[in-house]
Amino acid sequence: MRRRRRPQEHENTERWLISYADFITLLFAFFVVMYAISSVNEGKYRVLSDTLVTAFGSPSRSLEPLQIGEEGLSGQPGIFDAGMRSTTPVGNLGQIADDFERVLQSLIEQDLIRITRDENWIEIEINTSLLYGSGSADLEPEALPILRRLAGILRQYPNPIQVEGFTDNVPIATMIYPSNWELSAARAASVVNLFTRTGVDPGRMVAVGYGEYRPIADNATAEGRRQNRRVVLVVSADERERRLLGGSNATGGGE
DSSP states (O other), X not given: OOOOOOOOOOOOTTTHHHHHHHHHHHHHHXXXXXXXXXXXXXXXXXXXXXXXXXXXXXXXXXXXXXXXXXXXXXXXXXXXXXXGOOSSHHHHXXXXXXXXXXXXXXXXXXXXXXXXXXXXXEEEEEEGGGTBOTXXXXXXXTHHHHHHHHHHHHTTSOOOEEEEEEOBBXXXXXXXXXXXXXXXXXXXXXXXXXXXXXXXXXXXXXXXXXXXXXXXXXXXXXXXXXXXXXXEEEEESSTTOOOOOOOOSSOOOBO
């Protein structure tokens, strides 16, 4: 009896589809990763960049007071004498206000900076036209000497510092600043970052953004909006002191 031959198996000519499907899957994953990398959140990248600069590029923070005639961190002559400092934060407030008024006298006369005294805090209000361009939280080159002088005073004392950002009520909606909340907070943070790099203890500071919701003037006029765009430094007597901003009679809001 003759054996039957087995039917010859047909060669699978479609095996290439498996490799092709794997290649397409990998290619898709590659483009997803590339798209994710290209879509960087610029605001978060800026915060990360500033944090790294602060961590690795900060100058050494000296606890020694600047003497008269010595060069400070800003490259300007020091304006302090060791005998001017007080060891009690509450007692420091009057001396700090005097130092600010002496250093910033010309800007105070131009109504670009206002200094308000209280027994529990000092408020230094700076109009943002001195500090930033429109819709930006990047400090202008002209603002750096002013802020470094402020830092030169503040680093001599232990008082807590709250930096507050305010805007007018003109809406903003950009990739970096979706609203005036982000813009005001970023402006306050940029001042805190500069103070940190200039030797002020970061543990003493906090940055707060109020957006357009704490106006001090009517946003219906250009002058009112100019007044509302501001950064305020609040130097408190001690950590337990809390200052609540009062309501404003003006209507409107921030930049």
